Amino acid sequence: MKILKYLFFLILIFLIGGAIYFATKDGSYDVARTKTINAPAEVVYNNVKDFKTWQNWGPWMAEDENIEINYAEKTQGEGASYSWKSDVMGDGSMKTTRVIPNKEMEQKIVFNTPLGDSESDVYWKFEEGEEPSTTKVTWGMKGELSFMDKVFMSFQEGDFETSLSSMYDQGLENLDQVVMEEMKKFEISVDGIAQHGGGYYMYNTISAKMGDIGAKMGAMMGQVMGYMQSNNIAMTGKPFALYNQIDEANGTVIFSAGIPVRDRVITPEGSTVVSGYMEPVSALKTTLKGGYDNIPAAYAKAQEYMQQNGLTPHPTAKMFEVYVTDPNEVPNPANYVTEIYMPVLVPEEAQ
Known part of the structure; x- marks a missing residue:
């Protein structure tokens, strides 16, 4: 009996010691990952603000393709929410609590576990x-592990913060790819x-050089606009942009950057910004x-058409882009x- 009594006390001491250890162990965490995406903030934000877009880049989709997602009536902005059920990822929900468009967003996430809900x-x-x-872009999560959470995580292979960091890194990488593909989309209609x-x-x-048109166009337009603003x-x-002369053999072009005005404007001698007139044209x-x-x-498709x-291309009128x-x-x-x-010759002109 004495042996059982001593064994009981040893087990009790072990349990009390374990409880003290887990109770005093720091359970607070703040895990954040950051990635620079080659896109304006509004474009990136637009792929995050609506929960329905998360399925396009969320890393958990790769973990459980059978995850069941339920969206609330409101899926973006303050008060937006959604929930999920998964045999792999567990069940949970998320709600957006604060939004500064294109700058910040705050949310509450709740995990439903056998040990109770964790927020x-x-x-x-x-x-x-x-x-x-x-x-x-910075994506982070912070909170406090409960006593049972700390006990549970102590018996897992990887620590909580490492697993969360890995998931967020993958999510941001997926988000980057989604944004890049979105920005590449285009449509051409003749x-x-x-x-x-x-x-x-x-x-x-x-x-x-033809390859330098885009780089030079912005500065040219800015110069024209600056002149117009200075002179009301x-x-x-x-x-x-009006293409005055194209030398395909040498890959060069002479082009003008223009902005329409109501009347002819007399400019000072030597001014780099001048006034012109475009004749009405069929094109x-x-x-x-x-x-x-x-x-x-787009030009290739137009030429094919x-x-x-x-x-028949017009012999003197110059092509232009608006x-x-x-x-x-x-x-x-x-x-x-x-x-x-x-510009083209209409049937009467082509005869």
């Missing part, structure tokens, strides 16, 4: 990266013959929705809209 805080930060048009009204415009002109000249249409109109790097593909439909959207207002290149006009 933690999830947070997101979207900060400007070191390079232009990049975003430093709209047919359209009448462009022409009119007066302010412009400057430069000669450049209102724009009456969307900015455009094959092609619309590109997507990044400017897809413009060559002209050949298939026997259209930039319907402003990149400063439309952060995602997939939503840029560019209209391409290739």
Whole structure:
């Protein structure tokens, strides 16, 4: 009996010691991972703000393809929520509690476990990266492990913070890939013959390699716009590029960056910004929705249409591009809209 009595006391001492150990063990945690994504903050935020988009990049999807997700009526903004059931990941729910669009987001996550519910805080930060048009994205979770959580995690192969860091790293990598693919999307439509009204415009002109057009265009447009603002000249249409001369053999082009105005403007002698006039013209109109790097593909499709439909290029009128959207207002290149006009002879002129 004495042996059983001593054994009982040893077990009791062990249990008390274990309880004291786990009770005094620090259970607080704050795990955050950061990744810089080559996209504006608004584009990245738009892929995170709605819980329905999480299935496109969430790392848990790879862990359990049979996970059951239930969305609330509201899935984005403060008060948005969703829940899940999984034989692999366990059950739980999440709710968005605070939002500063394109900057911060805070959420509450609840895990339903056999040991009881466990609640933690999830947070997101979207900060400007070191390079232009990049975003430093931080995804983190913080909270306090309960006594039973600490006991349970002590018998797991990997520690909690390491597992969470790995999952967040994978999630941010997936998010990066989703954002990059989204920004590459584009559509080209050949709209047919359209009448462009022409009119007066302010412009400057430069000669450049074809591959340098995009790099030079922004500065040229800025110079024209700056001149107009300094002289209180209102724009009456969307900015455009006019291709005056193209040397395909040498890969060079002489082009103008222009902004429509109502009347002719007399500029000082020697001014790099001058006034011009475009005659009304019939042109094959092609619309590109997507990044400017897809413009060559739009021209190729327009050329193909002209050949298939026997259209005759106008011998003197120059082709031009109208930039319907402003990149400063439309952060995602997939939503840029560019209209391409290739002047043609109408049937009466072609005879």
